[in-house]
Amino acid sequence: TGMCGGCRVTVGGKTKFACVDGPDFDxxxxxxxxxxxxxxxxxxxxxxxxxxxxxxxxxxxx
Structure with missing residues (x-):
């Protein structure tokens, strides 16, 4: 759910959460x-x- 923010990363200038949006990013x-x-x-x-x-x-x- 990204609630804790521990997996937050900036991808292409936008905030993403690896647990929700990932784990695969460019x-x-x-x-x-x-x-x-x-x-x-x-x-x-x-x-x-x-x-x-x-x-x-x-x-x-x-």
Whole structure:
């Protein structure tokens, strides 16, 4: 339905949602700079979550 906006991408100057309008788009029309910037928005949070989960395996059982 595109409600969350997580898959939003600009194609040919128009906003599209991969979950509704895609996933196939003409790659020459995709704004990859915007797509890459959007995908990096939550990078610090993803890194923190990954590190916390991975560190669970290194802890001793009490």
């Amino acid at each position: 790659a020459h029309e995709i704004d990859f700079d915007e797509a890459m910037a959007r995908s990096a928005t939550y990078k610090p949070f993803e890194r923190k979550a990954h590190d916390e989960v991975c560190n669970l395996y290194n802890k001793e059982v009490e």
